[in-house]
Amino acid sequence: DDGSGMTVTISKYLTPNGRDIHREGIEPDVESSLSVEELxxxxxxxxxxxxxRQYRVAEGIVLQALAQSGGGDARGL
Structure with a gap:
């Protein structure tokens, strides 16, 4: 036995409304790109x-949505 193995994964990635996003992905609601220098x-x-910077933009959007929904401030997590 040479220790090799194989894994077969069978799953689907679905949006909350049931749309299959396999090989398509999701169009972002907010676009934020990094320059070559930033990368x-x-x-x-x-x-x-x-x-x-992309992470910080996303974090700000999530924190704002939480605050507006009454979900509180998650910065301390």
């Missing part, structure tokens, strides 16, 4: 962190 400066480890 280079961030590096792989910086993506998806508070150093990432």
């Amino acid at each position: 280079r400066d961030l590096g792989v480890d910086g993506l998806g962190t508070r150093k990432d």
Whole structure:
């Protein structure tokens, strides 16, 4: 036995209304892009962190939606 293996995943990614997004993805409600320089400066480890401007924009949108919905402020989480 050489330790090799195989995994077969069978699943669908559906939106809350049941639309299959496989191979299509989702069109963003808010677009925020990074320049080549920003990507280079961030590096792989910086993506998806508070150093990432796209992350901060998304975080602000989520926090605003929470506050408007009465869900409170999640910054302390």
